[in-house]
Amino acid sequence: MTIDHSDQDAEHRVDLTNCDREPIHQLGRVQSYGALIAVSSDWIIQHASMNLHEILGVQHEDALGRPLNEIIVAEGFTRIRDNLRAVENPQGAARLFGVVMRESGKTFDVSVHQSGSHLIVEFEPKLSTRGRDVLSEVYPQIAALRRNRDLHLLARDAARGLQELTGFDSVMVYQFQPDHSGKVIAEQRLDGQVKYDGMMFPASDIPVQARTLYKRSLLRLIADVNDAGSRITPGRGLDGTPLDLSLAVTRSVSPIHIEYLRNMGVEASMSVSIMKDGELWGLFACHHNSPRYIDYERRTAVEMFAHMFSYELGRFEDGQRKTVEQDTSRLHALLMGHMADGRALADSLLAASDEIKSVIPHDGLVLFEDENFHATGSVPTEEEFLSIARFLDRSIGASVFSTDCLSKLHEPAGDYADRVAGLMAIPISKRPRDYLVLTRRQVEETVSWAGDPSKPVTVGPNGARLTPRKSFEVWRETVWRRSAPWAPQEVHAADLLRVILLEVFLKVTDAANLERKRAHEQQQLLISELNHRVRNILNLMRGLVAQSRSSARTLEEFTANLDGRIHSLARAHDQLTLDQWEPASLHALITFEFAAYADSKSERMTLEGPDAMITPNAYTTLALVLHEMVTNSIKYGALCDGAGRVSVKLTAERSGGLLICWTERGGPPVMPPKRRGFGSTIIETSIPHELKGDAEISYKVTGVEAKFRLPAKVISQIVFADDQAGKDQTSPASSTDSREFRLTGQGLVLEDTLIIAMDAAGMLEDLGASDVKLVASVEAALAWLETNTPAFALLDVNLGEEQSVPVAEKLHARGVPFLLATGYGEAPELVEAYPPCILLQKPFSLSTLTDALSRVLAAQV
Numbered sequence: 120m121t122i123d124h125s126d127q128d129a130e131h132r133v134d135l136t137n138c139d140r141e142p143i144h145q146l147g148r149v150q151s152y153g154a155l156i157a158v159s160s161d162w163i164i165q166h167a168s169m170n171l172h173e174i175l176g177v178q179h180e181d182a183l184g185r186p187l188n189e190i191i192v193a194e195g196f197t198r199i200r201d202n203l204r205a206v207e208n209p210q211g212a213a214r215l216f217g218v219v220m221r222e223s224g225k226t227f228d229v230s231v232h233q234s235g236s237h238l239i240v241e242f243e244p245k246l247s248t249r250g251r252d253v254l255s256e257v258y259p260q261i262a263a264l265r266r267n268r269d270l271h272l273l274a275r276d277a278a279r280g281l282q283e284l285t286g287f288d289s290v291m292v293y294q295f296q297p298d299h300s301g302k303v304i305a306e307q308r309l310d311g312q313v314k315y316d317g318m319m320f321p322a323s324d325i326p327v328q329a330r331t332l333y334k335r336s337l338l339r340l341i342a343d344v345n346d347a348g349s350r351i352t353p354g355r356g357l358d359g360t361p362l363d364l365s366l367a368v369t370r371s372v373s374p375i376h377i378e379y380l381r382n383m384g385v386e387a388s389m390s391v392s393i394m395k396d397g398e399l400w401g402l403f404a405c406h407h408n409s410p411r412y413i414d415y416e417r418r419t420a421v422e423m424f425a426h427m428f429s430y431e432l433g434r435f436e437d438g439q440r441k442t443v444e445q446d447t448s449r450l451h452a453l454l455m456g457h458m459a460d461g462r463a464l465a466d467s468l469l470a471a472s473d474e475i476k477s478v479i480p481h482d483g484l485v486l487f488e489d490e491n492f493h494a495t496g497s498v499p500t501e502e503e504f505l506s507i508a509r510f511l512d513r514s515i516g517a518s519v520f521s522t523d524c525l526s527k528l529h530e531p532a533g534d535y536a537d538r539v540a541g542l543m544a545i546p547i548s549k550r551p552r553d554y555l556v557l558t559r560r561q562v563e564e565t566v567s568w569a570g571d572p573s574k575p576v577t578v579g580p581n582g583a584r585l586t587p588r589k590s591f592e593v594w595r596e597t598v599w600r601r602s603a604p605w606a607p608q609e610v611h612a613a614d615l616l617r618v619i620l621l622e623v624f625l626k627v628t629d630a631a632n633l634e635r636k637r638a639h640e641q642q643q644l645l646i647s648e649l650n651h652r653v654r655n656i657l658n659l660m661r662g663l664v665a666q667s668r669s670s671a672r673t674l675e676e677f678t679a680n681l682d683g684r685i686h687s688l689a690r691a692h693d694q695l696t697l698d699q700w701e702p703a704s705l706h707a708l709i710t711f712e713f714a715a716y717a718d719s720k721s722e723r724m725t726l727e728g729p730d731a732m733i734t735p736n737a738y739t740t741l742a743l744v745l746h747e748m749v750t751n752s753i754k755y756g757a758l759c760d761g762a763g764r765v766s767v768k769l770t771a772e773r774s775g776g777l778l779i780c781w782t783e784r785g786g787p788p789v790m791p792p793k794r795r796g797f798g799s800t801i802i803e804t805s806i807p808h809e810l811k812g813d814a815e816i817s818y819k820v821t822g823v824e825a826k827f828r829l830p831a832k833v834i835s836q837i838v839f840a841d842d843q844a845g846k847d848q849t850s851p852a853s854s855t856d857s858r859e860f861r862l863t864g865q866g867l868v869l870e871d872t873l874i875i876a877m878d879a880a881g882m883l884e885d886l887g888a889s890d891v892k893l894v895a896s897v898e899a900a901l902a903w904l905e906t907n908t909p910a911f912a913l914l915d916v917n918l919g920e921e922q923s924v925p926v927a928e929k930l931h932a933r934g935v936p937f938l939l940a941t942g943y944g945e946a947p948e949l950v951e952a953y954p955p956c957i958l959l960q961k962p963f964s965l966s967t968l969t970d971a972l973s974r975v976l977a978a979q980v
Contacts, residue, residue: 148348153369157237162187170349192219206233216416228415234363241369246414253420261427274305277428282307287405294401337392343410344380387411391425439608446478447615455877465493479609481557519613520544521605536561541602547620559602702732702835712749720758728769730838731777737833740809747798757786775831783822791818832951860969861887864910871895871918900926912937927953936975
């Protein structure tokens with residue numbers, strides 16, 4: 120490796136543990152291929168390297184004290200002055216290529232940077248060009264980097280490209296690890312061998328002071344390890360301070376580092392820093408078996424290549440993060456779907472363990488929620504985890520925590536490292552004791568080191584200074600009690616998952632609070648409703664008793680009338696309560712009334728036309744009217760003998776109402792009643808008075824005829840008979856098989872509760888919907904409908920402080936079928952406010968949704 124060790128010497132020792140603030144004097148020498156001049160603010164040369172004559176053709180003694188423009192042609196001096204803005208940044212440097220010297224007429228590449236009160240000007244002879252622009256060689260190498268692959272391929276392509284640009288025998292890509300050790304992740308050698316690829320280097324090979332220097336000076340060339348260099352004189356200024364050569368590109372390097380390279384068998388080296396997000400990610404390490412010089416212009420191109428590789432590395436990692444975010448988004452939808460199904464958080468997470476594993480690979484999962492322990496896979500016992508939880512409470516705060524060696528931080532974990540060697544802890548609530556923890560088993564791994572990592576350096580004869588190790592033979596170490604490390608993209612996925620779980624946790628808490636509030640309100644409402652209904656029933660029974668008594672001529676007639684009316688009401692309420700006080704079938708009511716009183720004569724009744732689902736409040740009123748019509752027919756009308764027939768025909772009106780036509784034929788001649796009794800009053804006035812409909816009855820000689828018109832507000836829906844069945848429908852439509860029913864096209868779900876919306880969307884997609892758009896407000900729905908037309912829609916009634924009426928009206932105007940989902944048991948006001956539609960009671964299932972969709976789509980046809 121190209122390791123720039125501590126830059127210190129016997130004469131000028133500097134504490135490099137703070138080398139980001141301390142200057143580097145570096146023996147006061149430059150490498151022989153370059154010359155260095157330090158000028159003061161008035162452009163007078165104050166310091167110069169001893170090799171000026173060999174490089175610039177100027178004697179060292181003649182240069183000191185002279186103005187810089189006396190040894191550089193006017194054009195070159197002007198270029199230097201014009202580019203001084205680049206050195207205003209303490210870390211900046213001006214780079215000039217092809218500057219001609221006055222004395223020799225030779226061409227040089229020049230670097231200028233600020234060093235305290237001096238400007239450091241460095242000269243390197245310009246090598247003859249090969250007829251090709253250096254930068255033109257860089258772009259093909261950048262273009263050859265294979266993006267969106269794996270890191271190894273990206274690094275290998277970069278090593279190959281850098282080798283072609285520089286011609287070094289070996290180019291390695293060296294990546295710093297979290298513990299500051301290094302790993303060679305790619306190696307390109309001209310001899311085709313593999314020498315260091317995959318090997319680890321101890322952190323002490325590149326100590327902290329050297330890593331800091333690599334961040335300040337991005338490229339370092341050592342053209343010849345045997346070059347003694349050229350001293351800079353005078354070594355100190357008038358104030359006794361050595362010249363700061365921290366950013367000098369030609370300065371010599373530490374003898375310690377030269378010895379390190381010799382021990383590796385290297386004659387020349389070049390290191391190029393790989394920066395990412397302002398930090399040192401790694402290095403390009405170039406080695407050559409003989410001295411090799413790369414001119415300054417080409418080194419500048421190499422720096423640009425390294426910058427572009429850093430950019431591509433960032434793009435590669437951003438791509439990984441994007442993939443993780445997409446996977447986590449799908450995991451979010453899955454978890455919310457589980458929650459929508461009513462599963463507890465623990466059940467949802469355990470059920471989604473495989474999906475979590477596909478995003479963040481793990482061997483076990485623990486949910487510690489409200490002091491309850493839930494686990495699956497290779498995990499600690501509950502007692503072991505309680506100890507881990509106490510450690511986490513003390514150590515990690517509110518952020519995601521991960522380690523690949525738990526026993527190093529929590530000593531008891533060494534006893535079960537075969538089951539749990541590493542873990543990732545994700546806090547999921549404000550309470551520190553609630554965690555989702557992912558665990559990994561121990562991985563027994565053999566790591567190859569370039570020498571014994573426990574003895575990388577020794578104390579040398581010069582005292583407490585670094586002495587480089589002499590052996591780079593492969594040293595293998597078996598790693599115990601460690602798991603596979605947690606990759607950066609996995610930690611990022613955990614951060615995203617934490618946000619999701621906090622959202623779920625908060626939503627569950629809010630939902631529980633809301634549910635308690637709703638339950639309290641519902642309880643109060645039920646108590647009030649029960650009180651209201653009991654009082655109504657008592658008043659109704661009192662009225663039935665009084666009116667039946669006044670209209671009956673005998674006790675037996677009174678008893679029979681009262682008994683029949685009570686049973687009629689009971690059957691009506693039975694039909695309602697079978698569906699939890701929801702709208703009930705008119706066909707069923709008529710059929711049951713005839714079956715209860717006409718016995719075998721009920722076969723002489725024909726029922727035609729569509730069924731209607733009658734709202735609960737209207738159902739009891741209609742039950743009394745039909746009861747009177749049936750009992751009158753049996754006592755006095757068409758069914759009192761063996762020949763008559765009763766025809767009941769239902770007709771749906773365009774207004775949404777329903778017309779009931781009752782016709783009796785074949786019975787004895789009918790005579791109008793001589794007095795107006797309670798039964799006649801019920802028949803003639805109940806529907807107009809209570810339901811705001813119409814009632815008309817005629818006593819013709821041929822038989823009784825009656826017409827009852829029910830308004831739209833008392834009809835929840837009208838169910839048309841199946842034309843292909845060839846018979847009347849006498850009961851509510853049966854449920855449609857969801858396996859046979861299929862949807863096509865895009866759907867719209869307007870629902871302000873996310874879990875319910877996602878659940879509905881999942882059901883619609885299961886039924887074949889190609890895509891389902893979720894919106895939470897009327898404004899969002901109307902905006903979406905401006906540019907889209909769905910094939911069907913599901914609308915929630917109540918959206919917080921608004922209702923979905925405007926959306927329903929827009930869909931109705933476009934002819935788009937829709938369902939209206941509601942949690943209200945009674946819906947006459949809804950039916951009146953909305954366009955004609957079918958109600959779907961909450962909570963709904965796949966079967967009830969399928970049945971409602973089949974009806975609404977059939978109505979469209």
